[in-house]
Every structure is written in structure tokens, then in C-alpha cells.
Amino acid sequence: MSEQDPLLEWVERVAMYLARDGVPPIAGRVLGWLMVCDPPEQSAGQISEAIGASRASLTSNLRLLTGMGFLTWRTRPGERTVYYRMAEDAWAVVVRKQIAGLTSFLDITRDGLDLVGPDDDRAERIRQAHTTFEWMAKVFQNAPLPGQDA
Numbered sequence: 001m002s003e004q005d006p007l008l009e010w011v012e013r014v015a016m017y018l019a020r021d022g023v024p025p026i027a028g029r030v031l032g033w034l035m036v037c038d039p040p041e042q043s044a045g046q047i048s049e050a051i052g053a054s055r056a057s058l059t060s061n062l063r064l065l066t067g068m069g070f071l072t073w074r075t076r077p078g079e080r081t082v083y084y085r086m087a088e089d090a091w092a093v094v095v096r097k098q099i100a101g102l103t104s105f106l107d108i109t110r111d112g113l114d115l116v117g118p119d120d121d122r123a124e125r126i127r128q129a130h131t132t133f134e135w136m137a138k139v140f141q142n143a144p145l146p147g148q149d150a
């Protein structure tokens with residue numbers, strides 16, 4: 001058993017946890033690896049070697065994670081290699097985006113209720129979604145940000 005095996009087992013747990021929410025396994029492994037790797041900045045080649053992913057699948061997953069707000073990248077003077085790392089406050093940024101999505105879905109359910117009318121049989125199904133998302137939006141709206149006291 002190599003020294004890195006426990007880290008890679010943990011990385012796999014991160015990947016499997018995120019896969020429940022539709023995150024591709026490679027993206028989950030990248031994210032897990034960048035949470036525990038040393039140094040914290042890694043090239044695609046280093047990440048690929050560590051998690052055993054092909055460069056082709058790695059490229060699209062790095063792009064996905066960067067677009068989601070999890071990763072940042074940079075080059076170093078005189079080098080063409082791109083280095084990736086976890087974005088500052090990545091988890092808080094991504095969760096805030098998801099919370100904003102709750103609000104936009106409330107707009108959609110509100111429009112759906114207007115469209116079918118409050119007494120239509122279909123309205124109850126829309127109302128269930130609306131009530132749930134309204135509740136979640138209120139909970140998050142009143143919750144302190146990470147690192148703040150309640």
C-alpha cells in the first residue's frame with residue numbers, strides 16, 4: 001500500500017458523494033484531488049497521473065469545474081503549462097449560485113400557477129414545488145454565511 005493510497009480512497013469517496021448529484025466521477029475525483037494535493041496547484045498532467053484519468057476526459061471535466069466556480073487556473077512566467085487549484089471560497093461560491101437558482105425556480109413556479117390558474121388540478125403539483133422551494137429560499141436567506149456567527 002503506497003503512502004498515497006489513503007488519499008486516493010478519500011478522493012474516490014468525494015467523487016462518489018458528488019456523483020449522487022450528477023457530477024461526473026472524473027470531475028469529482030479532480031475536485032477531491034485538488035482538495036488534498038500538495039502542492040495545491042497542479043497541472044493537468046499531474047492531476048491525470050494522480051487520479052488515473054485520460055487527458056481527454058480530464059480536459060472537459062476541468063472546464064466543467066472551472067465554469068461551475070470550483071477551480072481557477074494560471075500559467076507561470078516562461079511556461080505554457082496551465083496549473084489548476086481550488087478557487088478561493090469555492091464551496092461558498094457554488095452554494096450561493098445554487099441558492100440563487102432556488103429563487104429563479106420560484107419565478108418559474110409562480111408563472112406556472114398563473115398559467116394554469118389556482119383551481120386547476122395541475123396547480124397542486126406546481127404548488128407543491130413552489131411551497132418547497134419557497135421554504136428553502138427563506139431558510140437560506142436567513143442563514144449566516146460560512147464563518148459568520150448565527
